[in-house]
Amino acid sequence: MNNVTFLARLDRSVTPEEIKNLQYSVGWSGGDLEDWLSCIGHSLCVATARDISSNELVGIGFLAGNVRHAQLVDLTVHPRVQRHGVARQLVQLCLGFVVEHGIKYVGLTWAESSPWLKDFYFRAGFREIHNAMWLEESIIRANAPVLKEEQ
Numbered sequence: 001m002n003n004v005t006f007l008a009r010l011d012r013s014v015t016p017e018e019i020k021n022l023q024y025s026v027g028w029s030g031g032d033l034e035d036w037l038s039c040i041g042h043s044l045c046v047a048t049a050r051d052i053s054s055n056e057l058v059g060i061g062f063l064a065g066n067v068r069h070a071q072l073v074d075l076t077v078h079p080r081v082q083r084h085g086v087a088r089q090l091v092q093l094c095l096g097f098v099v100e101h102g103i104k105y106v107g108l109t110w111a112e113s114s115p116w117l118k119d120f121y122f123r124a125g126f127r128e129i130h131n132a133m134w135l136e137e138s139i140i141r142a143n144a145p146v147l148k149e150e151q
């Protein structure tokens, strides 16, 4: 798709099946339909991007958490429309929600397989911190390397 026209907005009318297909498109396992249904209903906000001509879901991101603490998660853009600013707009929509609702603490993790993501999120206003920890089972489930050995 050379000429990409998409509409990005905060929108919960997305279906779990659409999200699963989008996850497959980037080579991820797709996840559980019941989990996605819960994510749609219980996230602080859901940012979606749809191809204007076909209405196909081409991008998604969630802001999970509560009005004090939030996490930007599961940002995904269909490979066919990547590098057209879709993710940038989805992040901006979520950060607009953060400002509008006065959310105090916002974090994320990024996939080390795509090191450029660090700059991408840096440009969106995120900075690295050194005092974050994850539950061990979560690290294993995410297949992420443990960065520091226990002291």
Ligand SMILES: CC(C)(COP(=O)(O)OP(=O)(O)OC[C@H]1O[C@@H](n2cnc3c(N)ncnc32)[C@H](O)[C@@H]1OP(=O)(O)O)[C@@H](O)C(=O)NCCC(=O)NCCS
Residues within 6 Å of the ligand: 026, 074, 075, 076, 077, 078, 081, 082, 083, 084, 085, 086, 087, 088, 089, 109, 110, 111, 114, 116, 117, 120
């Ligand atoms: C990460 C992802 C959501 C980015 O989506 P996208 O819509 O292509 O990103 P954007 O077009 O908004 O990119 C914005 C900027 O990020 C950088 N960028 C994006 N993709 C890049 C890539 N593959 N390599 C290097 N830099 C990249 C560029 O600086 C880009 O700006 P530019 O195109 O003007 O140079 C998408 O690649 C994806 O779904 N990847 C698989 C899932 C994933 O890893 N999600 C991240 C979870 S933390």
